[in-house]
Amino acid sequence: MTAPAIEMRDIDKHFGPVHALDKADLVVAPGTVHGLVGQNGAGKSTIIKVLAGIYRRTGGTVRVFGEQIEQITPAVIEAKGVHFIHQDRLLVPSATVAESVFLRNEPRVGPFLEHRTMRRRAQELLKTHFNLDLDPGTLVQDLSTAQQKIVQITRALANDARVLVLDEPTAALVKKEVDNLFEVLRRLRDDGLAIIFISHYMSEISEICDTVTVLRNGTDVGVVDPREVGIQRIVDMMTNRDTSEMYPPRDVTHGEVVLEMRDATAEPHFRNVSLTLREGEILGLTGLLGSGDKEVMNALFGQIPLDSGEILLRGKPLRMRSPVDAVGQGFAKIPEDRRAHGVATALSVRENISLASLLSMSKRGLVSRKDEARVVDDLIADLGIKTPGRDQLVKNLSGGNQQKVVVAKWLSCESEVYLMDEPTVAVDVGAKIEIFTLMNRLAAEGKSMIFLSSDLEEIVEMCDRTLVIYRGELIGEYAKGDIDADRLLAAASGAASDETPKERSTA
Amino acid sequence: MTDTTPPTPSRNLSFEALSNYAVIAAFVLIVVFFAIFADGFLSGENLMNLVLNKVVILAIVALGMTLVIAAGGIDLSVGVSVDLSSMIFIMMIAAGMSGVFAVAGGLAAAICVGIVNAILINRLKINPFLATLGVLFIGETVQRVSTQGGVPIYLTRGEYSAPFDAIVRTGLFGVPTPVIVLIVAALAVYIALHRSVFGRYVSALGAAPDVVRYSGIRVPLHMSMVFIACAAISGVAGILLSSTVRSYVPFSGDAFLLDAIGATFIGTAISAERRPSVFGTLLGVLLLAVMRNGLLLIGWNFFWQQVGIGVLVFLVLGVSFGLRRRND
Known part of the structure; x- marks a missing residue:
């Protein structure tokens, strides 16, 4: 043997x-x-x-x-x-x-x-x-x-x-x-x-x-x-538990249009992309690697300048030159590379959560530790972040909990539009369910989300509508229930590009 | 997939606390050692000389360096800020201008160095090491050109005494002015780095600059402020330096560069959070100054003094990182 x-x-x-x-x-x-x-x-x-x-x-x-x-x-x-x-x-x-x-x-x-x-x-x-x-x-x-x-x-x-x-x-x-x-x-x-x-x-x-x-x-x-x-x-x-509820159910109620992108072009990444996003909506965005889906999201966060077209928030055109502008307008990004862009792993949970909202918890430029502790503790409890305390270093937290710290950071500055770039990468089943539950909660509170994932099943199950980008062009829009993961993959691969895109949203 | 194995806080803290105390204990031991074996170490004259000539100016420069290193940068041009500030200050006094104007002129010169650094680093995206190294070279040339190749300017005659006396001699409650300036500078940097919003951004920049960018914070603005603040603080040191010696000696600021970096990193190693801190830097400055002074007094060959300092640095790092490893 x-x-x-x-x-x-x-x-x-x-x-x-x-x-x-x-x-x-x-x-x-x-x-x-x-x-x-x-x-x-x-x-x-x-x-x-x-x-x-x-x-x-x-x-x-x-x-x-x-x-x-x-x-x-x-x-x-x-x-x-x-x-x-x-x-x-x-x-x-x-x-x-x-x-x-x-x-x-x-x-x-x-x-x-x-x-x-x-x-x-x-x-x-x-x-x-x-x-x-x-x-x-x-x-x-x-x-x-x-x-x-x-x-x-x-x-x-x-x-x-x-x-x-x-x-x-x-x-x-x-x-x-x-x-x-x-x-x-x-x-x-x-x-x-x-x-x-x-x-x-x-x-x-x-x-x-x-x-x-x-x-x-x-x-x-x-x-x-x-x-x-x-x-x-x-x-x-x-x-040791029943995970049949992988994708928790959600009551869908959409409010007004929050975000619009009109005929946006950023060569060589994408061309003539238009989209709308309503309050409480989870909009899926997907495509093959290099299709331009990520870049559309980056443009919404001010990381890629538009050659033409515009981005409107509640009907008002925005100047998006950098993430500073985007965050100032209430955009939040959950970046794909959590450890490089999402959390500072060498800093504490407290410092990470308050990073984007320090100005609101300070007086004359000095941080009020009391206000900060209160906000941070509330968010730790609210999101169920598993940490021995607010001063624990983020590197000692699990991937799912680190992701919650990123979300907590944006919740603390009352962001409205959440751009989620592969939020479930490298987190386990239990943490995924928690992230989905959190997304549902944000939606229920009227926040809007754009959800980008290469796990098409997640997209199909979580999103109210899904946009497919193929070679830099928006080639399809699908409502929830109209598409399954296999067809979505076919669309993302360009196989469905002959089909007339359904309800192209050009407001 | 990260395994959740957070170290138990109590254990963690006790180790960190231990390594903290170990360094403070080492410092006390060194002081006791020199008090016993170095004649005159504890004499009032020596201590005054130690504080005024070895500690204050280095400590002020090191405070500026602490800000820069906390932000993840490095400033090799602090000596230039010290020197140009000192040079302009002395030249203006020599030209018969009032002390207040001369101080303002010196500070302005230092701030200019900071602005040049900020532009190189944030506009031209040159990394801080190279940018400030370039400024270091250029600064030397500026001094050479302004002093016919490096001729010192001595202002020893009585007629110039008034501004120097105002800066060095007088003091509150018998505390010399340079010490008061150091205390004010330390407090200011402490508040800026450890208590203010700005300081949070600085620490975050040092830990993860991309996270700061992704949080919608103006990275170039804050980086610029850090380098300008460091230069301005070094400028203060330059004015104190030339007031103490009543002269401007070209390139004398360079002597502070490595000690300031060393003190900051010693301070980082001994701080509980392993980050640059005002307290740690000041302790680092004291360690370096006491070692230098003590070794001199016990009659160590001057040539071998640097060996003592080197061993000290290794000991500090060894003790603090060794204790930290134990936790692994």
Whole structure:
């Protein structure tokens, strides 16, 4: 019998008094895709970081292809052919694609790097594995999140990985890219690689995984075949509760038109886009990666100047030159890259929540700590932010709670129009439900939202209307109930562009 | 997917508090050590000299630097602000102008340095290190050109005494004016950095500039204010410096640059929140000044003094980060 690729037994990990892993097992056979699921705090990240040598385990044994490893360091584990695509450890922003692919494995002649070979091979690898034409000289910082992920995976492949650990690899990918990725993963699996796949998307787990280990409270509570037991059973194992109410219901009452965009063009991103948004409405915005959907949202937040057309708030044309203007008019943005743009992780919950509304809680330029504490405590209680206190640093909060801190920041300055850019990226099922509940609450209070997500099911379920952008043009508008995720995908891919767009809203 | 493992606050705090006290205790130990082994360390004359000549001016420059570093920047041109302020001040006095005008002139010169920095950084988007390095070079040239290649201006004759006496000699309740200026500056920077809306924006800029931008706050405006404030504060130091020595010696401001940066980072390392703070910076300045003075008095070879300072910096950082690691 062949030894398992990875065999972790009775892994214990304490963080001070916190028992993050409690005799957890993870056994992965070669030639399989092994899912690892659990809610935030269940111990997924911790067990992976133990395997990666980032955390030192407090107990248990680890074997890689039968060989016991006492002390794991990142170098040791990588030498065994175990490669990690961490969710929050991206590439060096100032490196090129080619340099990133061959990081620490650079082709060289003597002490000299073979830049040309590096570039050529990087390009070949990207082309063969992902069918992606990417200039290997492009800087990582100029890549989209999806492209960065692809480069990371390519790097592992270039290093002859035998075990590939993917932590939320699809978080920022659109359907087509996910399909591509899965194709690659299946091929690698058939070549005998062991793949550990961590995802919050249960549909992906059931689609790609041969076996799934379910973690709860630091312990493995089951190893199952997802095709046999089904998603619902796995979610129940994870949560110990009924999650059939993924998308909480909402009473829809729309008020007056709050926001209008008229014939807006911002070359080369989008052209002649018009939209309206009413009080209490959730408007979906979607498109493939690079279609211009994100840029439409950015233009509404003053980040991209319009070449022509206008943006009106309650009928009044706005000058939008920067986010300063947008925020001043009551726009709020929940950015996709939460850690870079949404919250200052090194600052406290209090400082983050009050950041945009300090002027309203200050006298003569001095912050009133009392007023601030009151506003912040109210919002922490109101949104159910799980934190030991207002002075806890945001980096110690879970992804879902960090997202609530972002929303709390905008609620504290009474924003009216919420621009939500992938608000559910990398948060677990429970936190997603909470975010959706929060969106419903905002809508019920008369706030308006534009919701951008690459998870089309979320769009279909949450939005009252959905706009589809394809190659920079608004090609369709669909009311809730008129469309399902598959048709929406077809529309976003341009397949439905022959159809007459329904009710183009040009006020 | 972030695992929720918030460190228990009480434990966290006790460690941070411990590392705080450890540095304060180390400071007290150093003072006690020199009090015992360095002859004359505790004498009134030495302490006065220590405070007036080693602490006050450096502390004021370091306060300005604290603001800049808190905002995530660095200002290599603080010496230029000190020098130009000092130069204009002395030149105006030499030209027979009144002390008030001369002080205003000196401050204006320093503020100009800050404005140039602000424009380079916020308009031309040059990173603060390079922008202020450029200003440092240009500032040196300006001084050379204005002083025939770097000739000091001494104003020792009695007729010039009045303005200097007004600045240095008099004081409230026997406290020398430079000390009062330092206290006022420390209070002002404390309020600006730790109590005001402006200070919140500054701290947030230092922690995550993009988050500040995405929150609809005017990043360039606040960055500009930070650099102008730093230059203005350094200008105050320049006026105190030339009043104390009754002269302008070109490039003498450069001596404060590295110490100011060092004091700020020592202060950051020992602050509970690991952020630049007024209290931390002042403690950092005191540590550096006491070490320098004490080593001199116990007769350490001058050449080797910097080694003592270097070891001190490593010790401070080692103690504070070592204790912090333990928490991991």
